[in-house]
Amino acid sequence: MVLDHGYSCPEAGKAVGVGETAIRRWVEQLRAERGGITPQSKALTPEQQKIQALEARIQRLELEKSILKKATALLMSEDFKPGRL
Secondary structure (H helix, E strand, O other): OHHHHOOOHHHHHHHHOOOHHHHHHHHHHHHHHHOOOOOOOOOOOHHHHHHHHHHHHHHHHHHHHHHHHHHHHHHHOHHHOOOOO
16 A cells, blocks of 8 residues: 555554554565565565565475485494394
């Protein structure tokens, strides 16, 4: 409303029943997102939401890869040979 329709922050806040401070934060976050900056908090635009979801997936896959590497190294080590228990 503020960026696309020319409402002021107080007007937009009253129209949707949200405080002016929250509206100002959202406006700044949306400006940053539209400028191509990925937010640290939950994204507002669909594109930024998709980027955040993909970044979370990459992080999870990297963790899984690390765990698999460690497990493989353990299984291949001399101390873990069958019959050594």
